[in-house]
Amino acid sequence: xxxxxxxFESPHPSTFPSAPPAVETSAPYPSHLPxxxxxxxxxxxxxxxxxxxxxxxxQTSGLAIASLVCSLVGLFIGLASIAGVICGHLAxxxxxxxxxxxGGRGLAIAGLVISYISIVLYVAxxxxxxxxxxxxxxxxxxx
Numbered sequence: 001x002x003x004x005x006x007x008f009e010s011p012h013p014s015t016f017p018s019a020p021p022a023v024e025t026s027a028p029y030p031s032h033l034p035x036x037x038x039x040x041x042x043x044x045x046x047x048x049x050x051x052x053x054x055x056x057x058x059q060t061s062g063l064a065i066a067s068l069v070c071s072l073v074g075l076f077i078g079l080a081s082i083a084g085v086i087c088g089h090l091a092x093x094x095x096x097x098x099x100x101x102x103g104g105r106g107l108a109i110a111g112l113v114i115s116y117i118s119i120v121l122y123v124a125x126x127x128x129x130x131x132x133x134x135x136x137x138x139x140x141x142x143x
Contacts, residue, residue: 058100058101058102058103059101059102059103060102060103060104060107061091061094061095061102061103061104061107061108063087063088063090063091063094063104063108064087064088064091064095064104064105064107064108064111065104065107066083066084066087066091066111067084067085067087067088067091067107067108067111067112067115068084068107068108068110068111068114069084069111070083070084070087070111070115071084071088071110071111071112071113071114071115071118072114074114074115074118074119075114075118078118078119078122081114081115081116081118081119081122082115082119084111084112084114084115085112085115085116085119087108087111088108088109088111088112088115089112091104091107091108091111092105092108092109092112095108
């Protein structure tokens with residue numbers, strides 16, 4: 001049987017050039033840049049590169065997460081939508097006052113939109129049911 005695990009040897013010689021030698025530099029960024037990517041800018045502002053690669057907003061607002069969860073539960077239990085609206089507005093206030101340290105704006109807005117839509121649907125359902133009961137109660141054959 002021979003050698004079952006013999007390394008593969010190509011019948012054709014390699015036509016690929018060898019890799020160029022590694023170049024060592026003393027600085028990770030060119031010295032002609034006024035600020036290196038990720039460095040703090042004057043005034044304490046962070047550069048966009050730092051925000052993009054290091055997470056930027058830090059932590060997500062717990063109120064934003066609660067707003068989205070309450071709004072989804074509110075699709076089935078109407079009172080939870082009211083909690084979703086309250087948590088969503090509190091989350092947006094917290095995010096706006098944090099100067100970029102707290103994230104979750106999209107979650108808070110999604111929670112608000114879903115909550116407001118479900119509240120409108122529940123109010124419409126209640127109004128529809130009231131009209132149906134009034135119509136049935138005023139019907140001549142209703143006893």
